[in-house]
Amino acid sequence: MSTLARAPAERLAALWEASALPSPEEPGGYEWLRRPESGAVMLRGRAGAVGAPFNLGEMTVTRGALRLASGEVGHAWVQGRDKRKATLAALADALMQTGAAREVETAILSPLREEAGARAEARAARAAATKVEFFTMVRGEDG
Amino acid sequence: MTAFAAEALDGAFADAPAEASRAFRAALDAMSRPGTLQHAGGARPPAPLPPAAGALALTLVDAETPVWLAPELRAGPVEAWLRFHCNAPLNAAPEAAAFAFGSPASLLAELDRFAIGTPEYPDRSTTLVVLLDAFEGAEAELTGPGIRGTARLALGSSRAEILALAAPNRALFPQGRDLFLAAEGRLAALPRSTRLREV
Amino acid sequence: MYVAVKGGERAIDNAHAWLAEARRGDVSVPELSLAQIREQMTLAVNRVMAEGSLHDPDLAALAIKQARGDLIEAIFLVRAYRTTLPRFGHSVPLETSEMAVSRRVSATFKDAPGGQVLGPTFDYTHRLIDFALAAEGEAPEAPTAPPLAERTPHIAEFLDAEGLLQSEPEGGETPSDLTRQPLAFPADRALRLQALARADEGFTLSLAYSTQRGYGRNHPFVGELRVGMVAVEAEIPELGFAVEIGEVELTECETVNQFAGSRTEPPQFTRGYGLTLGHCERKAISMALVDRAMRWKELGEDDVGAPAQDEEFVLSHCDNIQATGFLEHIKLPHYVDFQAELELIRQLRREAEAAQAQARAEAQAAKEAAQ
Numbered sequence: 001m002s003t004l005a006r007a008p009a010e011r012l013a014a015l016w017e018a019s020a021l022p023s024p025e026e027p028g029g030y031e032w033l034r035r036p037e038s039g040a041v042m043l044r045g046r047a048g049a050v051g052a053p054f055n056l057g058e059m060t061v062t063r064g065a066l067r068l069a070s071g072e073v074g075h076a077w078v079q080g081r082d083k084r085k086a087t088l089a090a091l092a093d094a095l096m097q098t099g100a101a102r103e104v105e106t107a108i109l110s111p112l113r114e115e116a117g118a119r120a121e122a123r124a125a126r127a128a129a130t131k132v133e134f135f136t137m138v139r140g141e142d143g
Numbered sequence: 144m145t146a147f148a149a150e151a152l153d154g155a156f157a158d159a160p161a162e163a164s165r166a167f168r169a170a171l172d173a174m175s176r177p178g179t180l181q182h183a184g185g186a187r188p189p190a191p192l193p194p195a196a197g198a199l200a201l202t203l204v205d206a207e208t209p210v211w212l213a214p215e216l217r218a219g220p221v222e223a224w225l226r227f228h229c230n231a232p233l234n235a236a237p238e239a240a241a242f243a244f245g246s247p248a249s250l251l252a253e254l255d256r257f258a259i260g261t262p263e264y265p266d267r268s269t270t271l272v273v274l275l276d277a278f279e280g281a282e283a284e285l286t287g288p289g290i291r292g293t294a295r296l297a298l299g300s301s302r303a304e305i306l307a308l309a310a311p312n313r314a315l316f317p318q319g320r321d322l323f324l325a326a327e328g329r330l331a332a333l334p335r336s337t338r339l340r341e342v
Numbered sequence: 343m344y345v346a347v348k349g350g351e352r353a354i355d356n357a358h359a360w361l362a363e364a365r366r367g368d369v370s371v372p373e374l375s376l377a378q379i380r381e382q383m384t385l386a387v388n389r390v391m392a393e394g395s396l397h398d399p400d401l402a403a404l405a406i407k408q409a410r411g412d413l414i415e416a417i418f419l420v421r422a423y424r425t426t427l428p429r430f431g432h433s434v435p436l437e438t439s440e441m442a443v444s445r446r447v448s449a450t451f452k453d454a455p456g457g458q459v460l461g462p463t464f465d466y467t468h469r470l471i472d473f474a475l476a477a478e479g480e481a482p483e484a485p486t487a488p489p490l491a492e493r494t495p496h497i498a499e500f501l502d503a504e505g506l507l508q509s510e511p512e513g514g515e516t517p518s519d520l521t522r523q524p525l526a527f528p529a530d531r532a533l534r535l536q537a538l539a540r541a542d543e544g545f546t547l548s549l550a551y552s553t554q555r556g557y558g559r560n561h562p563f564v565g566e567l568r569v570g571m572v573a574v575e576a577e578i579p580e581l582g583f584a585v586e587i588g589e590v591e592l593t594e595c596e597t598v599n600q601f602a603g604s605r606t607e608p609p610q611f612t613r614g615y616g617l618t619l620g621h622c623e624r625k626a627i628s629m630a631l632v633d634r635a636m637r638w639k640e641l642g643e644d645d646v647g648a649p650a651q652d653e654e655f656v657l658s659h660c661d662n663i664q665a666t667g668f669l670e671h672i673k674l675p676h677y678v679d680f681q682a683e684l685e686l687i688r689q690l691r692r693e694a695e696a697a698q699a700q701a702r703a704e705a706q707a708a709k710e711a712a713q
Contacts, residue, residue: 052513
């Protein structure tokens with residue numbers, strides 16, 4: 001769920017399009033238990049990073065829940081306001097409990113995971129290059 | 144990947160924006176015209192929650208409204224249904240509850256503990272959602288704001304308990320507790336300003 | 343007498359139309375896309391998210407476009423939008439110690455584990471206008487190095503281990519939320535931090551600066567400033583456990599403040615804390631200083647009467663949407679109010695003139711009587 005939650009919406013849609021997975025527009029594949037709805041989750045921090053919690057500000061989230069014709073239930077809570085992203089995430093969650101699990105894994109989750117990893121790696125590599133190395137200067141001392 | 148039985152997942156509004164608006168209007172009309180019966184449909188909650196109480200919950204209850212459930216509703220399909228569809232904290236202490244759902248007798252047993260609001264914020268009180276079988280039988284006479292002259296509401300065998308639920312309101316005003324009554328697909332309300340007597 | 347008037351509908355419609363045209367500017371210049379604003383005006387987007395109190399870069403970019411770059415107007419738009427969103431719940435407190443840092447500096451310890459990571463900073467630039475940017479061209483790719491595997495612990499952990507740093511009281515209960523309940527005083531620290539996190543950057547900066555100049559001085563060191571990505575976890579009721587629902591960039595500043603001890607506390611270092619959505623380091627540092635200044639009571643310090651120590655003053659004036667709403671409304675029609683004022687002044691003037699005339703007449707009469 002976390003991979004889907006933070007995936008870029010357009011990327012998830014493109015991967016789904018290119019996969020052998022059923023399109024969410026195909027009729028009869030699933031029914032909504034809770035239609036995708038955008039809202040907010042309040043983010044909490046801690047005073048001094050370790051103390052009592054406080055409310056920092058909100059983040060947009062879209063959630064939804066559906067049931068496949070075969071009975072499996074899929075839930076989605078994804079970052080942002082994209083309802084199609086929530087639909088695909090819920091569908092993926094449900095399909096992971098079916099014979100299509102392998103296709104979801106190879107066509108959707110594993111590329112998303114790799115791309116997220118690559119983005120994090122690129123940031124970390126740039127950060128590492130800005131790490132300061134200190135040199136002790138030679139001091140002029142008396143012989 | 145779910146902790147819920149199927150009956151907990153079904154029964155939400157099919158068209159949430161429209162049906163929630165209609166249910167909200169029903170709740171508003173019920174509160175502003177005490178004693179009138181309003182239709183509140185669209186929800187199919189598990190028994191023993193009446194559909195009107197389900198519609199009210201889907202419309203008014205969310206993650207920020209702590210809910211107290213009467214013992215007869217706990218740990219069963221009703222609790223799971225409310226948790227999934229309303230996302231509400233369901234184990235609130237009576238003092239902290241924004242809404243309390245239960246039979247007249249269960250609510251009466253805890254009545255003194257439900258919040259009555261504060262003098263500065265009388266709205267911070269517990270709204271009681273009283274679950275009934277039907278609006279039939281013995282009647283109560285209602286007077287107060289929103290009622291031209293008097294109104295009558297059939298409460299049947301629960302009449303004495305409902306009168307007892309509303310009784311403290313007169314002395315507490317402007318603090319107090321508002322009541323919704325739900326039976327099947329219909330809703331009535333007894334806001335704290337309404338006075339009741341047996342007829 | 344009260345006279346209600348109406349009018350100006352056509353003028354308002356036309357003003358809106360011109361606003362839309364002015365927003366677009368010269369049509370021979372290509373229109374800005376949201377992606378361009380999001381990617382190239384990132385720090386403006388971050389400020390709008392922090393003070394709009396809603397993390398959504400695309401929405402903040404749209405608000406900036408709609409507001410023609412007026413950030414307070416954009417923050418207003420985001421604040422208005424967020425009130426329309428249902429609140430699904432709250433996150434588990436964010437674990438900033440697990441942050442994937444892109445920047446992390448300490449002004450107190452040179453050799454802190456995890457090191458000094460400068461990140462994409464203005465700090466060491468010369469503040470000379472770079473005319474090369476006026477010409478289009480691709481930026482060279484930044485150098486990379488093997489990513490640092492080690493975790494980046496909070497600097498405060500080290501002082502804490504030695505017992506030299508005042509410890510943070512834990513609190514398990516639900517923090518109060520000023521977006522749900524009206525602000526009441528005295529405000530606890532959770533409320534103060536929430537208010538500061540969405541406070542106007544300029545106001546917070548000025549207050550923080552005033553403490554540095556001596557109005558409630560608290561001798562801060564930036565123990566640590568970090569910027570990076572943090573995973574957001576929330577308890578999902580239908581699942582019954584917490585899952586990751588996204589990730590956000592945050593800026594965190596912990597100050598370590600000199601403290602000679604007070605009536606209730608031994609000599610030790612104390613803390614100020616700043617945390618913001620997005621990369622907003624000036625704001626995070628300012629927040630930490632003002633947070634520390636407002637803690638005088640719990641640390642047993644004296645109230646020296648400094649503005650930054652006065653929580654009622656700070657919290658009631660730090661919100662730029664409240665402030666600009668009240669400020670800007672005075673340019674809207676107040677014809678009736680002003681008419682009443684005008685009438686009052688005229689009447690006072692008449693009375694004063696009559697009193698003067700009478701005094702002159704009496705003086706004249708007295709003079710004549712004396713003669």
